[in-house]
Amino acid sequence: MPSFSALNPPWASEPWMQTGLALLVLVASACLANWVAKRIVLKGVLRLLGRTPFEAEARHVGAIVARLSNILPIVIVQAGIAAVPGLSPELVSLAHSLCAVIIILALARAVTATLTLGNELYQRRPDAGNRPIKGYVQVANLLVYAAAAILVLAALMNQSPLLLLSGLGAMAAVLMLVFKDTILSLVASVQIGSNDMVRVGDWIEMPKLDANGDVIDIALHTVKVQNFDKTITTIPTYRLITESFRNWRGMSESGGxxxxxxxxxxxxxxxFLDDENLAKLGRFGVLRDYLRERQEQVCQWNEAHARDEILDARRLxxxxxxxxxxxxxxxxxxxxxxxxxxxxxxxxxxxxxxxxxxxxxxxxxxxxxxxxxxxxxxxxxxxxxxxxGLRIFQRPAGSDFAFLAGEAGARHKSLRSSLHVPSAEPMIHV
The missing domain is CATH 3.30.70.100 (Alpha-Beta Plaits)
Structure with missing residues (x-):
């Protein structure tokens, strides 16, 4: 890239004026590139998507293009900062590192937005509820940000990323402790998906966690259950593996x-039923065939085996x-x-x-x-x-005791009347 000193006018003979003018031209170039990317390229992409069947995905694609467009002005600054006169090598190196960090973060955000778009497109499939991939997308997002963090550290330290990766072995125990829940949730998500244990829309019951309702979301770390009282219970994903729960999907699919x-x-x-009761119950249509068949069987058995009409005979x-x-x-x-x-x-x-x-x-x-x-x-x-002639058994209530007390009082009064016992008269003392 040509030196900014060649663009200096004759009046800009001072070094600090050359540096300021060069920085001004560099910032103006970056702003112009940003304006072109946002106002022309991004709007053109959104307008094209609006004319396609993928209009619903235009918002996510616009977010991806917007994050990628942030890279263009940073690349211009990174490429042109070395041509600015009067800047020390340390400052130029710091500017390169900062630009690299911003580019890495922008790329990471664009990749995660792409993964989110892929998840939303997958959820529109008819079988998406049976095999949700939201947990895997979240794991991929974590890996993307982990890789971005390593690259950012490498850019700031001016070291190779492989050197940092080699030092992660000594930190494995610490990483296992920090990401324990994430690892457990990842393993649980794989088992839940492979064994088809829970789907979005299933009615599950987990009394230990006060969960009794429909599953509305399955993520990497949590499963959300909307209870029948419209409250939301959040269950850690690994709890569905380590503890028992009831899934009513089989009942729903059976249709009964x-x-x-x-x-x-x-x-x-x-x-036992006597002839009068049998004749009375024979009025029920659902019992006619049963009573006829059973009476025939009983009569045949009694004729063949009964020695006593009352003690040995079979009766309904x-x-x-x-x-x-x-x-x-x-x-x-x-x-x-x-x-x-x-x-x-x-x-x-x-x-x-x-x-x-x-x-x-x-x-x-x-x-x-x-x-x-x-x-x-x-x-x-x-x-x-x-x-x-059957009665339901239930414990006596207060009305039952009142009825018994009334019956006992009536019987006692009737007994006194039959024995001509005079009622007690109040005594009057003079």
Whole structure:
């Protein structure tokens, strides 16, 4: 590059005037290059992108071009600073180093912006939720900035980057301690992605961290869960590997949600059915075939095995008939899946009664509809249970004790009346 002293006018004979004029020309050249890059090149690129199908990506591409355009004036300053007269070699060397640092940082920012653009383009794919790459992009950004930091130190120290890299071996233990969470999160992200453990949109449940909702973001260090009360729980990524959690994706993909709830039957209400009760229960359409078949089986068995009509004979019970009714009722409902497990079973009896459990699957996974189906089923069963002579077991309430106290008082009064016991009269002392 020609010396700036050749451009000096005759009146600029002083050395400091030559240096100032040269610096002024250098800064003006850098500003002109910056203006051309920002006002002409950048606007032209954005205008071209606006006419293409990639208009949505124009913002990211503009950020990349803007960061790259910052390099042009710095390159001009770095190339022309040596031609400025009157500057010491140390100052020129410092200016070269600073320009190199700015160029390295601008390139690093442009690369990270490119990676971000690539991640956004990937997220538009239909299968992006199954295999998110946001964690890998963040790792790549960390590596880019780590490489930029090494190059910046090398530029400031006027040393080879390989020399700095050779000294990192002695700092491996310190780096492992500093980047422990990052390393754990990276390993966890790889395992989560390869094993397809969590996807964006999955409903997960992690009681230890008060997380119960939909996954809205999977990053390198954290997984964000939006709970059903609209709060956000942030889970460290490695916790999904080191601790257990429940993913409801299988339920959502199956198209049905399980109903598993028991009714506590008062065991004192369980008994045999007589002919009158059988005729009464035969009015239910879902029980007609069951009662006919069971009565035929019972009669055949009694004729072949029963030696005593009362003690040895088999008879139908109200609980067994009620189980058959519940099963037939569930099979007749269109909102109960007929291609999945359907059970009406007894659990072990205890101090709170005999549990009669319903195990079925609703034909929907929508929470509100599922709860409505479940409530409708048990509303009906609890209301029709007295038709079978059965009662629900529950602990006595205050109204029960009041009723018992009233019954006891009435009986006591009736007993006193039958024995002609005079009521107590107040005594009057004169």
């Amino acid at each position: 949600r399980r109903i598993m709830r028991a009714m506590m039957i008062d065991q004192n209400s369980i008994g 019970t109200n609980l067994g008939t009620f189980r058959a009714y519940v099963l037939g009722y569930l099979q007749s409902r269109p909102d109960i899946a007929d291609d999945k497990t359907l059970l009406v079973r007894q659990l072990a009896p205890g101090e709170h009664g005999l549990p009669l459990e319903i195990y079925a699957f609703a034909t929907t996974t929508v929470w509100a509809r599922y709860e409505n189906i479940q409530a409708d089923i048990f509303d009906h069963l609890l209301a029709i249970m007295p038709e079978f």
